[in-house]
Amino acid sequence: MPKLTIDGKSIEVEKGTTLLAAAQQLGVYIPRYCYHPKLSISGNCRMCMVEVEKAPKLLTACSTEAAEGMIVSTTSDKVKAARRDVLEFLLINHPLDCPICDQAGECGLQDYYMDYSLAPSRFRMADKVRREKRRPVGPHLVLDKERCILCTRCVRFCSEVTKTSELEVMERADHSYIGLKEGKALDNGYSLNIADICPVGAFTSRDFRFKSRVWFLKKVPTVCLGCATGCLIEAHHNENIIYRLVPRPNPDTNTWLCDHGRLTYKSVQAGDRLSKGVIKNGLIDLEPALREVASRIDEARTSVAILGSPWLSIEDNAALARLAKDGVKTGSYCFDFNSEQGIKDGILINKDSAPNTSGVKAVGAAHGGIKLAELSRRITAGEIKLVLTEARAAGLIKQALKSAGTRLIVFAANRGEIPPDTYATLPYASYFETPGTFINYQGLRRRTEPPVKAPEGVKPLWAVVNKLAAYSGDSLRLESAEDALEGIELK
């Protein structure tokens, strides 16, 4: 346990701790470009140099291990001069095209220039090294080689995290550039992380490119529902539009975010987002749609089946369970879902593509119900006249429905989700529009926070269910999402 002093403050750290990490523990920030906590140490940018007493040269804080009795300064004149020089070196061949660069506002060069340099340029514009700009690399990224500072975070990400090694530094000296290896395309399922970890505007997201200035974006911490992993994310939005999802690194679940998860927000803003009901392929206003669905349920009553969904929150599943038990009063309801869970690619993507299989189990534990196989049997046997469920969950009983010709009523957020031969569809607020509780594959409780509002009149599913019951003269007394959670035990 070496004891050292950084900027006059003493600290004792674990053996093997770097000066950068030790400083971080003391709340002393050391600027860096190539260092990334989840990637190997490269030590190439030279931005994190600090002065250590008795060392003949400045040392890189990212690669130097703390040793007993070290006296470290991160603010000495030598250190300040080194930072100024490194910034100048990085900027001489930089195109300075901030006005058209997406990174502007969250750029390592801009930020550190303001913090550590503010020196005027001594370099002749005509001498700048010109490199290839705007090269699409893979489906999600654009590469601007002029903006690149060659920190190699992207190269190390591809070799160490995805282990696909698409990128490499080509050439030497100031004609070096990041290039795709021959025959490779940058499409490894996690490529958008590169736009995040690129400290400058070299790699930008093709999806986010030119959509918004980052300083207009508001940030909401929420959860990715792309699979059972339940990564913590941040939704960046402005004026009721989501612009991008980025990971919220945490020790439990994720540092990164997969490309699939990143683009899940698209459905909310897609052209087929439902704001009205659908009866037999025809759009219909919400109120008449609700009334129609309520009367079909009333007709069928005890031969109604209600199926929960691992794509819905615990609140919304619980509301469906209450509808079955206390409203429709049918015995044919099912909250029995099982699926194999676990990370399938060694990084983040789960074997279970539904976000809430574990959460539905908690609802089933509280409210009972029948097994999925039993539900299918009852449908196939013709005992069920109407099935109410969520659009994607309907896929789980597809075969049974087909053979029996049972009437299917679903909740869906997008028209594209609606299974063929659905009788009626009711829209509901997605989890980018309303809060919801989920349990991920690790058993961790996850709560979504809505960055945007649902289309006019579209309510959370639990509220729609409450209203459906009311039309049939039953009261579920669901005033809020929390009411639906009554009786459910959550860890």
Added chain:
Amino acid sequence: MENILLKDNVADLEAYFASGGYRPLKKALSLKPAEIIDEVKKSNLRGRGGAGFPAGLKWSFIPKDAPGPRYLVCNADEGEPGTYKDRELIIKNPHALLEGMAIAGFAIGAGHGYIYIRGEFAAETELLDKAIAAARAKGFIGKNILGSGFDFEIFTHRGAGAYICGEETALLESLEGHKGQPRLKPPFPAVKGLFGCPTVMNNVETLAAIPAIIDKGGEWYASIGIGKSAGTKLFCVSGPVNKPGVYELPLGTPLMELIEKNCGGLKPGKKLKAVIPGGSSTPVLTASEAGAVNLDYESLAAAGSMLGSGAVIVIDDSQCMVKLLQVLARFYHHESCGQCTPCREGCGWIEKILNRFEAGAADEKEIDTLYSVADGMMGRTICPLADAMAMPVISFVKKFRAEFEAHARGETCGKGRGLEDQRTGGSALRSV
């Protein structure tokens, strides 16, 4: 005194053996590895590649009880402009190198030695391969050397033309099949070197001195030279002297003795202006500084320069220092591996400024810019390539500022020397 390294008529194995060769190996194999290392320590032999690190000490850094293989690597990637001594040594005395490697391999417990040789040395590689085959046929390398039970194989590996691969960790990367870029240190190669195993790397000249040290003893070797600069050193002289070439001299010999006596002085009508004493990266000495300095590690350090690789570049008063520096800058700009920011960006910047000086388009303020760019590179990178660019810039600007000022004023220096001349073989920097 008699040469230790550069000998005539010992290139063939038979001749080498007849002159007493491979006896030191037999002697070494009867010693304990630690005794060999002690002998080398006693000899005060220092690394001849440029850094001058004590060789015996370097060998002793190999962890005693580390499991797995250890490696010996001979650095024959002679790339420092002005340097051509290892090549001469390989041509004239290849078996001294091979014998030195076998002894070093035994001392550090290595079973394999690699000679990483500059790619352009195709003929020398062939020569070494033949020497290796001959030595193997006689049982001096290979399995169970001289019945001792010690196995040691030597392989040659040609580089692909990058100067940076002369830096030891970049060399290891290249030898492993990767792009030649220096590694972060620590860990040092003695702990984690080739293929992640403990590795000793020595220059050709260092290893070739080992047989004599084992033969005659460390104390004998330490008695040659001066103080901590023990033994003889190869000096390769280029520039307008009457007899440029490689000379073996005891360390501590006055620089002017090398130029006047060994090289026969400057060509008629030439006047000494400056000397780069240890390869293109070492700080330049003015004529008067050169006149007062001796060729050993300490004297040259005291004079503000370095012994380096022993490449003495003589510059006469017909040469333009701005042009010479431009040539150097073009070299280092081309050879920077591009890993560290200050070197990657700084080398190119320096060349561009110098191009403007040469074109008469620079203003006087840019002399200070030049100096401060070099200063900003100094000591701030993973390997010393940035220093190798910065040191000549700083010393040229400091000592020959008037020539830069004249260029900035648009006065032609009228010398028109440098790159163009060089292509016809007339420049001082013939190896650039």
